[in-house]
Amino acid sequence: MKKSYIAIILVVLAFFIFLAEGPFYVVDEGSQTVTTRMGRIVNTHTQAGLYMKAPFIDKITTYPARILSLEGDSERIPTKENQFIIVDTTSRWRISDPALFYQSFKTLEGAYIKLSDVIDSATRTIITRNRLSEIVRSSNIINEKTAAQDSSLSGIADDESAEIEALLNVSNQNENVSKGRTRLCDEMTEEARKMMGEFGIELIDIVPRQIKYSDELTESVYNRMIKERNQVAQAYRSLGEGKKAEWLGKLENEKRTIESEAYKVSEETKGKADAEAAAIYAESYSRDPKFYEFWKSLESYKTTMGTFDTTYSTKLDYFKYLYSSGGNR
Incomplete structure (x- = not known):
């Protein structure tokens, strides 16, 4: 029991x-x-x-069965033109076959290491095959005339706009792209997928999170941008100086025209005044010739004798009114 x-x-x-x-x-x-x-x-x-x-x-x-992300390290990669750029990618992936994933890595940490190597290799392979413009741009819209470019010359006549373009003497046409960044991202993804199928991983996409110039290329780009902006500024200054000279010339011509017209009017006015004065003098002389002679002599004395310190005279007829108000009678 x-x-x-x-x-x-x-x-x-x-x-x-x-x-x-x-x-x-x-x-x-x-x-x-x-x-x-x-x-x-x-x-x-x-x-x-x-x-x-x-x-x-x-x-x-x-x-995890959800979509995972992997932030890649920044890489210094040469383009087809041998221009070095810094590329920082991000990618999305998920475990499509857990059994195959377990056999390949067992842990997520091991998968991250392998996936990072594969993505970096695919990114470098695609970028080195293409030009810089293909990597940084997705379309040719930059070559189209935008409203912003039209407004930059608003208020300026067509001939002045043509003059500015002639002064700039540069082509604003950028290099056309045949693929673009979106297409290259797809190519990176396809390149990486070739190496990921055997690990039970489905790679969804690879996207460049950041693309920037290397230090030496950055300085070169900045210098070129500064040069272009200075050239544009100088073109506007040259146009402004030309317009200034043009308006100053018009102003000077108008000034001369006004002065000439004013001089003409003043001379006509002076002529009329002299005629009226002469008429008044003549009328005064006809009324009292002696008084007129006396008055004109005094006016002459004011003009001539004021410049002499000393006056020596015999009995000249010119000074007759100095001796007597009657004039040498």
């Missing part, structure tokens, strides 16, 4: 240990699992739910 109690207790204890170890496990939404037994894969689950396992001998490895 005692032995039967002990057997029952052992069975109950074993049952509780079995339950404690857990013959069931839950796969959460957004997760997937790989079940291994003695190091061998026996099952995989990609759907959320409640599943059974063999306690003590089965091991459950859980991987």
Whole structure:
């Protein structure tokens, strides 16, 4: 009887240990699992739910089923023209085959290392085959005449616009692209996918997060931009100086015209005034010739004698009114 109690207790204890170890496990939404037994894969689950396992001998490895991202390191890569640029990529991927992924990496850390190497290699391969313009641009819209460019010369006549373009003497036409950045991103993705299918990974896309010039190329680009902006500024200054000279010439001509007209009017006015004065003098002279002669002599004395310090005179007829108001009578 005692032995039967002990057997029952052992069975109950074993049952509780079995339950404690857990013959069931839950796969959460957004997760997937790989079940291994003695190091061998026996099952995989990609759907959320409640599943059974063999306690003590089965091991459950859980991987994310959602889309993952990988931020690549900045790389210094030469273009087809041998111009070095700094490329920083980001990519999206997910585990498409958990069993194959487990056999290849077992952990996400190992997958990140391998995936980073593959993406860097694919990025370098595609960029070195293409020109810089293909990498930094996605279309040829920059070569189209935009409203912003039209407004930059608003208020300026067509001939003045043509004059500015002649002064600039540069072509604003940029190099046309045949592929563009979007197409190159697809090529990078396809290049990397060739090496990722055997690892149970689906690579969704590779996108350059940042593309910038290397230090030596940055300085060269900035210098070229400064030169072009200075050239544009100088063109506007030259046009302004030309317009200034033109308007100053018009102003000077108008000034001379006004002065000539004013001089003509003044001379006509002076002529009329002299005629009227002469008429008044003549009328005065005809009324009293002696008084007129006396008055004119005094006016002459004011003009001539004021410039002499000393005057010596015999009895000249010119000074007759100095000796007598009657004039040498």
